[in-house]
Amino acid sequence: MAISITQFASDSNLLNTPLWDKQSEILEEFWAGNYAIAVWALGRRSGKTLMSAIVATYCATMLADEYKRHLRPGEKFYIISVANTIDQAKIALQGVKDLINGSPILKPLIVRETTDTLELRNGAVFRALTASSRSGRGMACPLLIFDELAHAVDTEAGNAAGSSLYQALSPSVAQFGKIGKILLLSSPWIQSGIFWDLYKQAASGNFAHMQVVQAPTWEVNTTISAEFLEQEKARDPELFKVEYGAQFTGNIAAFIDNQLVDAAINSDRGLLPPLNKFNGTYYLALDPAKGGRDAYTACIVHYDGELVVVDQFHQFAPTWGDGKKTQVAVSLVEDWILEQHKAYGFASVVLDQYNSSSTIQRLSGRVKIRELTWTASSKTEAYSKLRELFNGGSIELYPHPKANGQIKNLTVTYRPNGTWGVSGGTGAAVDDYPSALAGAVLMATNRINKQQIIPAKSYRTW
Structure with a gap:
């Protein structure tokens, strides 16, 4: 030739x-x-x-x-x-x-x-x-x-x-x-x-x-x-191995290393009371129960510098049902949101699209409340940010065995088209706390960065 x-x-x-x-x-x-x-x-x-x-x-x-x-x-x-x-x-x-x-x-x-x-x-x-x-x-x-x-x-x-x-x-x-x-x-x-x-x-x-x-x-x-590669690796070490390290991965892997979850837990504290210096910078996200099988959970977070602090996880107790399929009274949830808002002065409250439209409409004149539509895109963005915070040591949890256990049990499934999905496993009430946490992190991070949350609707009328 x-x-x-x-x-x-x-x-x-x-x-x-x-x-x-x-x-x-x-x-x-x-x-x-x-x-x-x-x-x-x-x-x-x-x-x-x-x-x-x-x-x-x-x-x-x-x-x-x-x-x-x-x-x-x-x-x-x-x-x-x-x-x-x-x-x-x-x-x-x-x-x-x-x-x-x-x-x-x-x-x-x-x-x-x-x-x-x-x-x-x-x-x-x-x-x-x-x-x-x-x-x-x-x-x-x-x-x-x-x-x-x-x-x-x-x-x-x-x-x-x-x-x-x-x-x-x-x-x-x-x-x-x-x-x-x-x-x-x-x-x-x-x-x-x-x-x-x-x-x-x-x-x-x-x-x-x-x-x-x-x-x-x-x-x-x-x-x-080398600086760029280190930044990419810090953002997501597992994905870095695949995308830049050219390593094939198994279909399913732990979403967040359990050691990182343990490192994020501040064992010297419990629920944090609202502090005046953070008033107006707290974010509340709720993960409504779907069909009575899942837990109805909530999560409050705030930024302290570059650190996302989880102030409290909360689970609403079912108040009615037939013993097999119990439900949370929506009115009690709404009363709790208003009570917490008086104490924390939320910058925003976010609920997902399931079983929450009535609550959004009723509270829209009293709280800045938003609906987060969980799609493949928004869920990927929220959980990507959550994993990035754990990988960077930029999130603080407190001892809460159920919530932290669900975070540790999260798995990521890599799909052939280059996307991935996060799950807490099969059955009911397996990832309700992480879902509320991911929603709160997404809201707080996007607001701090002055980005538009995707996709969401604002219902503030005052």
């Missing part, structure tokens, strides 16, 4: 894009080893999109004549990049467009550009597809790139979507024999799904046609600062 891929990337008349040492090493190994499949598990900000764009451009231009030997006269060949969303797909294609448009030698090859294609005079067509698309079937495709395959899902198939997509499109390279290649690149996620399965196969060493690379961000991107 006349020119190597790293020379192709760095040549000022071609791509004029010098690579980091580790990037060059990965790309050179891919071509020198004549691999048919490459599995790159790389940390965030490792330049994965750029690397895939360089591979795509190299194949479309330097290998075009070799590909044409496997085509009918006049037949086009397709370089397909598959991403999880349309925006991500366009970013991947834009990377190729930018490289070619910036090259004095390659730019004249462009025949046509659209939002999802780029066509060259030599018969190469770059095509961007989303993970839910099946339109790539049947194309003559010497190079197939899967971007962030570890996170590939669709609405119906869940984690199986990545597998079904791979099975549907991978035969497209077969007609090109040994020069047909599949590139799978992603930041790792959970230990399941097609990316994990292919990673295990490649890492086993039993498949000579498969290249495997696993590298943390700082090993690839030497320009990233």
Whole structure:
């Protein structure tokens, strides 16, 4: 081959894009080893999109004549990049467009550009597809790139979507024999799904046609600062291992390390009385019981400098029911809120959307009260902040066996699409205290930072 891929990337008349040492090493190994499949598990900000764009451009231009030997006269060949969303797909294609448009030698090859294609005079067509698309079937495709395959899902198939997509499109390279290649690149996620399965196969060493690379961000991107990495690690050590450390994780893990919960407990105090100097800076959040099975809980917090102090947890006692399904009298809850407001002077009171609309309406003229709609987005934000506080030693609890026990029992489930959910387990009354605490933390933090709580409605009328 006349020119190597790293020379192709760095040549000022071609791509004029010098690579980091580790990037060059990965790309050179891919071509020198004549691999048919490459599995790159790389940390965030490792330049994965750029690397895939360089591979795509190299194949479309330097290998075009070799590909044409496997085509009918006049037949086009397709370089397909598959991403999880349309925006991500366009970013991947834009990377190729930018490289070619910036090259004095390659730019004249462009025949046509659209939002999802780029066509060259030599018969190469770059095509961007989303993970839910099946339109790539049947194309003559010497190079197939899967971007962030570890996170590939669709609405119906869940984690199986990545597998079904791979099975549907991978035969497209077969007609090109040994020069047909599949590139799978992603930041790792959970230990399941097609990316994990292919990673295990490649890492086993039993498949000579498969290249495997696993590298943390700082090993690839030497320009990233140690300070930035330390900040990210302090915010969420477990997520840091996955996103930047390039480590696969189990589906379920403890949400907050029990030692961090113990370290946050101030054993020398109990409930804190309201203090005048904090009047107007206290926040109350309530987690109403749903259907009589859960506990109706409340949590009061305030900021003391950078420290979030939990002043008190409270659980409302059921007052009526048939013994099997008891209920809390809403009027007693409302009386308690007003009584506490007189003492603490709440900056705000927040209730979630369950069983609380009547209370919100009745108290809206007397207390600044807000409704927090728990969605995947707002819950993730609230619990992310809660975990960040524990990780940073910036929250103070007091001895409350039930509340602290529920916090310790929280688990996080990592989903194949890159999201995660928090749960206290199965059954009733397993995470009522943490839910109230997360709501209070979200309200207090957003108000301190002068951010709009998401999504919430204000009912203050005075």
